[in-house]
Amino acid sequence: ETGVTQTPRHLVMGMTNKKSLKCEQHLGHNAMYWYKQSAKKPLELMFVYSLEERVENNSVPSRFSPECPNSSHLFLHLHTLQPEDSALYLCASSQDGRLAGGAGTGELFFGEGSRLTVL
Amino acid sequence: GENVEQHPSTLSVQEGDSAVIKCTYSDSASNYFPWYKQELGKRPQLIIDIRSNVGEKKDQRIAVTLNKTAKHFSLHITETQPEDSAVYFCAAAGAGSYQLTFGKGTKLSVIP
DSSP states (O other): OOSEEEEOSEEEEOTTOEEEEEEEEOSOOSEEEEEEEOTTSOOEEEEEEETTEEEEEOSOOTTEEEEEEETTEEEEEEESOOGGGOEEEEEEEESSSOTBTSSSOOOOEEOOOEEEEEO | OOOEEEEOSEEEEETTSOEEEEEEESOTTEEEEEEEEEOTTSOOEEEEEEETTOSEEEETTEEEEEETTTTEEEEEEOSOOGGGOEEEEEEEEEBTOSOOEEOOOEEEEEEO
């Protein structure tokens, strides 16, 4: 158990639904991330939060809305998604958001992922 | 921004043989290069990393080499075992960066 848990593990939703993905880390880390993993594509960084402040937003469509109420919890709110948004959404945490040269080791601890299917 | 290319996309080796996966990166400012292993249906996990102040790092059967001049780094697995079968991702990040740029992954199959 890496200490990063994601719920739900599987989610099927229609294009007009609103749903949320939840991530919780029990490692005392300061940074949390959302990554998208699609077949035959690199892991794509969506958002980074460091000490509850969003520090990266990689041109993600507004139908994805992150929320970080505290350093242990991260949400991804989903609204009016498209079928091409179907993917595995991975949450991760790290000791320090600055992966190279920061206070931490740079290691990302991933959750098991939430498999999203948009019909 | 950074771009990481990874080759090959699939690799099959006989048990006991060595496997080599290669990555190139575009941003000369990158100085942190981790490798992640993702078994089928599991989460990615860090297996080894290297920083730009060293050229090689070993951990038992796994080694990583870095050539900063050529902007490429490689993962070497010796004496492969069936449990090494997984998808391996290389990645790169610059000093102070919050962003890790990943390669597309290599699916390694170790044939018993």
